[in-house]
Amino acid sequence: MTANGEAAGGLGTGDGEAIVALVGAPNAGKSVLFGRLTAEYADVSNYPGTTVETTAATVGSTRLTDTPGVHGISSFSEEERVTKEAVLEADAVVNVVDATQLDRDLFVTLQLLDMGVPTVVALNMMDELEADGVYVDVDALEAALGVPVVPTVAVTGSGVDELRDRLPEASAPASTPVDSYYDALPDAVEASRAEKTLLVEGDEPTARRVAARGLVADGGDAPLADAGAREAVYRERRSRVRSIVEAVEREAGPGRAAEQRLGDLLMRPMTGVPIAIGLLAAVFYVMGVVVAQRVVGYAEGVLFDRYYNPAVEAVVADLLPGGEWAAPVEFLLVNGNLGLLTITVQYVLGVLLPLVVAFYLAIGTLEDAGVLPRLAVLTDRGLSRIGLNGRAVVPLVVGVGCVTMAVISTRMVGSRRERLIATALLGLAIPCSAQIGVITGLLAGLGLAWWVGYLAVLLGVLGVAGVFLDRTLPGRAEPLIEQLPRLRVPRPGNVARKTANRSAAFLREAVPLFGATAAAVSTLDYVGALDAIVEGLRPLTAAL
Structure with missing residues (x-):
């Protein structure tokens, strides 16, 4: 029986697959809990709006669905519409409630019970509640709601087994x-x-x-x-x-006074702007100096030039028999410009991957700490001048690591108009980590003035393109309504997991593209067509 029916009982016990939806406010921990219950990965960050579509996985005879974070079950936003449909199709709901935000999250709980949806409440983030010195009487809450309430700490797995065991007890009051x-x-x-x-x-x-x-x-x-x-x-x-x-x-x-003061400092222009500049400067120093020069330099000069490339060239030479076809194959695989098994691998794994991993470690740390939503509030006024609201700061910052991931993250921005503007600006004015590595190499020995000029050009393109799109596209930016998560110490396991999954996604996209490009360029080089193309373009490049 789905929520469309009249039953107020628990999870079905028939032969069919039971559908259970995870529902709750943004940043309440649904995606972490989904991962604990299913062993599936859903992107988990300490800012609202990480999940903007449903994610589903089957565990035994139960199909679990992770829904977007909402403050109500209705149709006022795309997130609410998606969640409402998931609730209406579900046999039961796990309502994930942030224990530190009871006055906010119980509104959705009571709405689910008013709708007669069989529900189990996962009272999440109990560790943070205890750290604040706050106590919630779980038994009294269960009695007041009339449905099972299970205290959980999703990031550590505490309470997850009990939650799984109590899913069959999902219920709703006969009347409200x-x-x-x-x-x-x-x-x-x-x-x-x-x-x-x-x-x-x-x-x-x-x-x-x-x-x-x-x-x-x-x-x-x-x-x-x-x-x-x-x-x-x-x-x-x-x-x-x-x-x-x-x-x-x-x-x-x-207990939260110091945290609140720090949060206020991050959102005030007089203090927030210098802090934001300092954070971004630290990120770019790590990427541009520590990683791009030292880590990448060691990888290229030692790991690949000294060990990997000579070993691969020797293996290919030994394996390929003599014959007319051996020469072009060997050239394609191990030539010194773009060999598929040598220079291409070196560029992807030795140059790009360290930069991508470093960026995602940095952005994951800022996400988990709760800094990015406060940057959204801080930058809202400036971004409104180019047709965006403060939430666009997330894809714009993510774009410095990988524009493709940033384009995907524009789904959290709001309206279709703002997504179009953000996507256009990502393509025109935001350099990805691969470009930053190349640019760093080009500008490293030219001095500070060249860096200032480069940044001025980027900001100029960003401003001009943004103003043009804002005035050309119909409509206006939606106002920023942001639920600020708590500031907290980043959890290394969560940051590492996000970094690994995002970096793997980058490799899945980059390897085929680089491989196909390298094969095409090497083929042109072998037949002599590449030199002809270079000569044909020489007047244009000389003019530039």
């Missing part, structure tokens, strides 16, 4: 105070409890769904309750949240 508002709907409307709740809350797609199924006697549109009923439902639900929090949670002490 919202039931009384169903009287605002005509008797002719026949719909599930979940759909009636959404109709009362003014969800137009649900109204169209009900009408399309012919569940309205007169054949017209399924009527929505008026705005007054919706506001009354929200007020009543918010009142229940406050009552529950007051009953189960003790007042927080002063």
